[in-house]
Amino acid sequence: MIDLKRVSRLLEARVPGYSFPQEFYTDSEIFEFDVEAIHARCWFFVGLEAELPVPGSYLATTIGRSSIVVVRDDNGELRAFYNTCRHRGAQICESGYGRKSRLVCPYHQWTYRLDGSLQGAGRMQESFDRKSIHLLPLHVEAVAGTIYVCLAEEPPPFVEFREKVGPMMAPSRLTDVKLAYEATLVERANWKLVMENANECYHCAVGHASLTSSAYPFATRRDIDSWRPIADEFAARMAAAGVATGQAPGEPLNAVAGEWWRAHRFPLKAGCSSLTMNGKPSVSKLLCEPEIGWFRWSLNPHAYLHALCDYVVTFSAMPTAARETVVTWKIFVHKDAQEGVDYTLEGLTTLWAKTNQEDKDLSELNQRGVNGKGYRPGPYSQEAEPMLIRYADWYCAEAQKYLDLAANHKA
Numbered sequence: 001m002i003d004l005k006r007v008s009r010l011l012e013a014r015v016p017g018y019s020f021p022q023e024f025y026t027d028s029e030i031f032e033f034d035v036e037a038i039h040a041r042c043w044f045f046v047g048l049e050a051e052l053p054v055p056g057s058y059l060a061t062t063i064g065r066s067s068i069v070v071v072r073d074d075n076g077e078l079r080a081f082y083n084t085c086r087h088r089g090a091q092i093c094e095s096g097y098g099r100k101s102r103l104v105c106p107y108h109q110w111t112y113r114l115d116g117s118l119q120g121a122g123r124m125q126e127s128f129d130r131k132s133i134h135l136l137p138l139h140v141e142a143v144a145g146t147i148y149v150c151l152a153e154e155p156p157p158f159v160e161f162r163e164k165v166g167p168m169m170a171p172s173r174l175t176d177v178k179l180a181y182e183a184t185l186v187e188r189a190n191w192k193l194v195m196e197n198a199n200e201c202y203h204c205a206v207g208h209a210s211l212t213s214s215a216y217p218f219a220t221r222r223d224i225d226s227w228r229p230i231a232d233e234f235a236a237r238m239a240a241a242g243v244a245t246g247q248a249p250g251e252p253l254n255a256v257a258g259e260w261w262r263a264h265r266f267p268l269k270a271g272c273s274s275l276t277m278n279g280k281p282s283v284s285k286l287l288c289e290p291e292i293g294w295f296r297w298s299l300n301p302h303a304y305l306h307a308l309c310d311y312v313v314t315f316s317a318m319p320t321a322a323r324e325t326v327v328t329w330k331i332f333v334h335k336d337a338q339e340g341v342d343y344t345l346e347g348l349t350t351l352w353a354k355t356n357q358e359d360k361d362l363s364e365l366n367q368r369g370v371n372g373k374g375y376r377p378g379p380y381s382q383e384a385e386p387m388l389i390r391y392a393d394w395y396c397a398e399a400q401k402y403l404d405l406a407a408n409h410k411a
């Protein structure tokens, strides 16, 4: 049982604008709380539709503590279930992808149709009612080729995300891709440290020399002012081409944002058309015109996604313990691009392999310092860490919502 009174006290001790009290980064009870209050209630990006191309395609992954599976059913519709057998609870599909006409539990071979209904269960008694057994369904949504799953019975509203971000995604042609590369990083850091790091670029100039060779600096207001005319010219050019950027005039970093998501398209440095080691596309078969810039969208609590003219890179951070987070990152390219002909894995992956490793090192560095008796919450920079401030406030609001619900439930 999580001591919610204790969580509530710790949350009250948090000072807005400051990093969290130590327990939020180190304590196993707060980890249990997070998994219940955050990971069991938010929308999660799980993959691209291109990973589930035909009926029977499936993708198994983990959200919080729960193994889940997304399948394309016999009618071509996406469905999501807890990946847990209704016999004695074994995990049905191993994490990863594949294609199956039925989902068969490896333990005693109970067999499920792609709509989750139980088709077969050998040696069960007469009184056993097969028809009443079904894999537990989950909410699943697809937007412009991207897939989201929520474990909550009543998920947060999704419609605003679909309506506002769907049209912004469309020019990136996220439906015309194939998976080219996937890697995982086990980071010895609390998931909030991993995502705090992902939500600021204060560290970018020193921490990501390669990334910043093709991206304009956007840590501070002064940085942004330095390329405001370029951003305005980009926004005007995109508007003329019918591509939404989410940018208000004179506000190059304004994003279209909801409670749990943000989306934005912005220019790359002059002379660059992709985020690669040399700023040139790493794939010769492009997804869209090289002038399309950098489309970035993010989901609280866990994902950062980037679409360039030549590839799409996705980053998802999932907590496994108070001080451990598994980061999965994937790169997608045009579905007809051939490795060795149109791209090399080295050219495609070097920048993000470096950047993600640099971010892992920074998150672990942060955790090592936070673990000690010398840690005190410190002030976020209002100028250089505005997204991080919003992220921390969002976490607190979600945590408070859960505490209020639990209190009402008891009353």
Ligand code: 3BY
Pocket: 197, 198, 199, 200, 201, 204, 208, 211, 304, 355, 359
């Ligand atoms: O700081 C990073 O690693 C990346 C680059 C842009 C935003 N962030 C997720």
Ligand code: FES
Pocket: 085, 086, 087, 088, 089, 090, 105, 106, 107, 108, 109, 110
């Ligand atoms: Fe799945 Fe027994 S646990 S068939």
Ligand code: FE
Pocket: 197, 198, 203, 204, 207, 208, 358, 359
């Ligand atoms: Fe970083």
